[in-house]
Amino acid sequence: MYLHLREICDVVLAPVVDADMLTLLDDLACRYLSPHAEVFGRNSIIPKHHYVVHYAYHLSLFGPLWHMCCMRFEAKYRYFQNVHAASKSFKEITKTLVKRH
Numbered sequence: 001m002y003l004h005l006r007e008i009c010d011v012v013l014a015p016v017v018d019a020d021m022l023t024l025l026d027d028l029a030c031r032y033l034s035p036h037a038e039v040f041g042r043n044s045i046i047p048k049h050h051y052v053v054h055y056a057y058h059l060s061l062f063g064p065l066w067h068m069c070c071m072r073f074e075a076k077y078r079y080f081q082n083v084h085a086a087s088k089s090f091k092e093i094t095k096t097l098v099k100r101h
Contacts (some may be wrong), residue, residue: 001032001035001036001039004028004032005032007024007028008025008028008029008032008052008055011024011025011028012025012055012059012065012066013064013065013066014064014066015064015066016064017059017063017064021059022056022059022060023056025055025056025059026056029052029053029055029056032052033045033049033050033052033053036049079101080097080101083096083097083100083101084096084097087100
């Protein structure tokens with residue numbers, strides 16, 4: 001299952017995607033999710049696992065998904081979370097965050 005998941009990541013994060021890769025991604029999603037449900041039970045499939053089924057469709061609509069990555073925004077948000085936790089301020093938190101930034 002781990003190797004299938006790595007292949008899924010390789011296809012999803014590829015800079016260029018063609019039609020063959022989309023069919024491969026559909027096949028990999030089935031090969032990953034079916035054993036996962038059997039080994040860990042149906043209740044172990046969380047929404048993040050289910051979204052793998054839809055990646056091929058979204059790749060066909062929008063192109064490579066790495067263009068829609070939000071990791072940079074998440075990193076910036078993490079910075080503000082850390083500043084908020086360190087400041088222990090609950091009044092005018094936006095003012096505190098702006099000053100520290």
